[in-house]
Amino acid sequence: MAKTKYENYSKEQLIAKLEKLEKKGYGLVWEDKPEKIADRCEKELPVLVEDKKKEIKKDPEKPTHFIFEGDNYHTLYTLNFTHKKGIDVIYIDPPYNTGKTDKAGKTDFRYNDRFIKKEDRFRHSTWLSFMNKRLRLAKNLLKDTGIIAISIDDNEVFNLKLLCDKIFGELNHIGTVPTIMNLKGNQDQFGFAGTHEYTLFYAKVKSKATILEFDVEEDSDDLWSNDEKGPYKKGRGILADGKEKYREDREQMYFPLLIKDDKVSLIQEEEHSKIYDKNTDTFDDDFVKLLIEKYKNKGFEVVLPINSKNELLRWTWGYDHKFQTHIKDVIVTRTKNGITLNKKQRPKLGNLPSKKPKSVLYRPEYSSGNGTNQLKEILGYEAFNNPKPIELIKDILFLTGKKDAIILDFFAGSGTTGQAVIELNKMDEGQRQCILCTNNENNICEEVTYPRLQRVINGYNDVRGIPANLKYFKTDYVPIVLTDNDKRNLVAKSTELLCIA
Structure with a gap:
């Protein structure tokens, strides 16, 4: 009968080995095979x-x-x-x-x-x-x-x-x-x-x-444009979806955006601070209506984070940081259902458009x-x-x-x-x-x-x-x-x- 590597194990060592195998609840098990090259090394x-x-x-x-x-x-x-x-x-x-x-x-x-x-x-x-x-x-x-x-x-x-x-x-x-x-x-x-x-x-x-990402080839289906920062294409929408998408989940991320000539701008910081009251944990919807009326009279289109079911949602970007620094990176698209807003997706390879x-x-x-x-x-x-x-x-x-x-x-x-x-x-x-x-x-x-x-x-x-x-x-x-x-x-x-x- 062929010898095994366990032949010289003590009783205690064999018991410990069995206990270890019994504890193993999930995973891949195989018989380890001796190999000449490994033994020689x-x-x-x-x-x-x-x-x-x-x-x-x-x-x-x-x-x-x-x-x-x-x-x-x-x-x-x-x-x-x-x-x-x-x-x-x-x-x-x-x-x-x-x-x-x-x-x-x-x-x-x-x-x-x-x-x-x-x-x-x-x-x-x-x-x-x-x-x-x-x-x-x-x-x-x-x-x-x-x-x-x-x-x-x-x-x-x-x-x-x-x-x-x-x-x-x-x-x-x-x-x-x-x-x-x-x-x-x-x-x-x-x-x-x-x-x-x-x-x-x-x-x-x-x-x-x-x-890394692949370079976009000239015949690629990905449509790229250019602005002062370089190439970009339409990325994901900035209207929140999935978990924690409602305005109650991120109160400060619910506010109207202003659009004129397909460019997006923000309401005033003082106006943003009045939409939600931290002390009473309430939204002032009457004030929001007044804001909409005010900016419409100034020639702006006003967009709130609302979906097709008229649920009050929030943006994926915050007023204080992301919108302040990336306001020019929002793409305005007009469809039969209204206006959709997407972020500009930039390439990761210098000035070359790329795709994941x-x-x-x-x-x-x-x-x-x-x-x-x-x-x-x-x-x-x-x-x-x-x-x-x-x-x-x-x-x-x-x-x-x-x-x-x-x-x-x-x-x-x-x-x-x-x-x-x-x-x-x-x-x-x-x-x-x-x-x-x-x-x-x-x-x-x-x-x-x-x-x-x-x-x-x-x-x-x-x-x-x-x-x-x-x-x-x-x-x-x-x-x-x-x-x-x-x-x-x-x-x-x-x-x-x-x-x-």
Whole structure:
């Protein structure tokens, strides 16, 4: 009978373990699977060794990107020495654990040198154990302002959501966003023609994280105008709705607004103070009627916060501060039902109009076939099955990171993330730095990931290169029990780690 990790537990330790499991009322439970690479990292010191022959130097003023060849558990373990709390954005496209086999009998998910097939009764538990180890190491790498984005499909999306809730915290969940990859739909699927995958977004600390907005394209449906402050479009109405919308809920926010030539102005401060009496907790509706009559005689249209049911409501802005400073940011719209008032929504990206990303990611450029064609154009042959399209990764990285972000992809595959970072830097003169981690199964790192970035930097076919710098490292180990020779070896290899840091 196979030994278990509980064999050497005392009776008290086993009882404590059972009590802990019984207390766990809600959440994801799986059997933790031992993993060779994780065990080895506990017994030997993992390091990275540079392959100088693969170094690319194009422009000393541009960032240096890294490729780490080896198991990503190893590289994540190592990065915790060099980049702990130093990563701005993590994007990963892990194995989807479909269990489907290809012509060679291989699946998309390999664990301890064994491909996990669909009929494996522990398939989900094995995948969760694999992801749990890596995501916990990855969390330590994120800055407090950092964000992680993960691509996944139906096979593991709900397990992954619960796992990420456990690791990053449910309150740090930003969104589980359907991502349209095939608008026509996969006709081979049962029942429904599948059109989408998912992208999960989590923050290290949600209150400190930022999701940017997309630039508005020229053919966008969003209608933008300009005033002396710059571009704006119609935002939400300033008439309160939802909870606490009535005038009794915010007494000082009930008063008439004056309109002339489609410009909004305020009544006098002394007039505002007479509408509600704090001492008697009453509104002087007769005085309001006199105000309306007074300003109508002066040629103003007078608007009170009243809805279609003639309920007396309030404005979302207060008289003393918001209206005083933003009175010119109110849009007057005339409809058959009267006048509506909306605030001007300003862009968050300097002078460029922008729009908040929707809870579904879709552009025609996200088609999964585009990723295959883009890689084929660079390398000259179909080197990888369904790599992510470049525009999808660029959009995800744009939304989640700054122009000088350090970006990590520890399931780098064909290197789409690396190309996306280099192209984004060219587009907005950014200084983003990319760290790619991938194993070399089927020579993918040496024959796909590296050549792809090499050609993006140096140029290919008739496409001009994009100046950038690249370093290539391989994983290695040093024994914990060190001989004099081992110590010299460790010092030499540690120097390279310090250079990476």
